[in-house]
Amino acid sequence: MDHLLPSFYQRVQERRDGVGACVVNATPGSFYGRLFPNNYIHFFQSSYSLHWLSQTPEELIKGAKPLNKGNIYITTTSSPIVFKAYLEQFQRDFSFFLKSRSDELKVGGIMVLTFQGREKAHEITHPLVVIGMLLKDMILEGLVEETKLDSFNLPIYFPTMEEVREVIEAEGSFTLQTLKTFKLGWDANLQDEVNGSLLDSKIRGEFIAKSIRVVFEPILTVEFGNEIMDELFSRFATKISQLIEFEALEYTNLVMSMGKA
Template sequence: MLEENMILLVSRKTFNGFWKIADLGCSSGPNTLMVVSNIMNIVNKISSKLNHGIKPTFQFYLNDLFENDFNTIFKLLPDFYQQKKEENVGECFINATPGNFYGRLFPNNYIDFFHSSYCLHWLSQAPKNLAKNAEPLNKGNIYISKTSSPSVYEAYYKQFERDFKYFLKSRFEELASDGMMVLTFIGREATNFTSVQGVVGMVLNDVVQEGLVEEEKLDLFDFPAYHPNVQEVRQLIEEEGSFTLQNIKTLKMAWDANLEKDNVDYVVDSKMRGEFIAKYHRAVYEPLLIAGFGENIMDELFSRFAKMIAQLIEIETLEFTNIVLFVTKDS
């Protein structure tokens, strides 16, 4: 999908052989450099087909929050630079740009191509207006669920609307006139609110009933994420008005899609799948949950989470809906 849509960008770009590319929400592991490598290979391949005659030169800006461990990436760079040199796909220079992408990061008309994967479903903050007369509106939940009132959904949507429009406005200012963005984030089907956060909320309700966590902590905790549907994303892009939506697709992915089932010589049962999903999401969610519920409960929480997932796997298909979209800057 990236290759198909970058043909448009490479074709319409005033070619001088130099590409400024930003990866927003890059994280800190080797996956970051996988993205860089993929983009370099694709641009080089398309440039060769178009007979540009010279190898492209790449300037990559890796962005994440100020607390991100950029040093882990930097330590991988010598080997990465050597690998790309041997592949002869063009020169590459990599910088870090720490900061919050719900706001400005770069000068005007500066970046040729923005990439972001699995970041924009995270909100800048949890919705603030989830209480009425000091009573929580989403009592017993940490995210939108089937039992949540319409006002809870509306609060989450309005926060996503503010954040996403601010993101688009900021990127419009920073993109070159022929620039493009590719964004991938977790969405949902129009009426489906089944989520990992919902299962975590179910486990938290159990530990509250047993007196292991105070009920007030659960009632006051609101998860700072929102999974939009395709219609909401289309509408917000049109309303904000800075970009033309060239392509948008949804892709389904199992919650344990990263479990390499084909490379093991034993049967992967529901218990093992539940444990894998629990570890995978603990790595992502634990810092937030520690802030809300304390560190002492984490082992018990994710142990129960794994068991509940193992039970759910037996009765329903647990899948993410991924939204992938490509937009170009309106002149």
């Protein structure tokens, strides 16, 4: 990012429309906890990050028997206990996030958040579900150890609008102004680039595989090893190319604005 800053500062200086001084700063630490002094910030914006939990729900791994056997996230076959464990982890984390930001926000301050969610309580269409299915196939072929898949759950959660609203209201530091969902194709960035031209499903599958690999490979490698990653994501690209012929593969995103209560 440092190589982009000089030209960014120059563009800010050249503006004549009364935009004030702008300071770019990096702050170490997790957003689940305090990052800035009290009453310090006028406006918070966070994009595409808050679906990451602070940790995998402990209930899923603390017993002798793995509760989300054969999956890396919630799927339609997961038991209600798995849904509940993920939801409760999200409620704890998001509530702590809201409390931390509200202490840092000045009175009258605003916060805008965008992150991935889900539309209906039981909608579980996500690339992670496809990855889970492929890992299961790879167990049958002896490429992945079953116990590794059984004990692994991603620290991620895609809430519904209602789940988000309930946490904001229960936590109480913010007054919700808007809360909406919008959809984005899994290959929306690629579609932007080609501007309406029709693309081959193989190219779309490969693009989606790369965009998922870049995010999830590091965490999957720790659990399943580097050796299977080429194979896993090559299978993933093929599977997505097939699926994309039959259904619109889209993320549900949540966007919300709120003021300090």
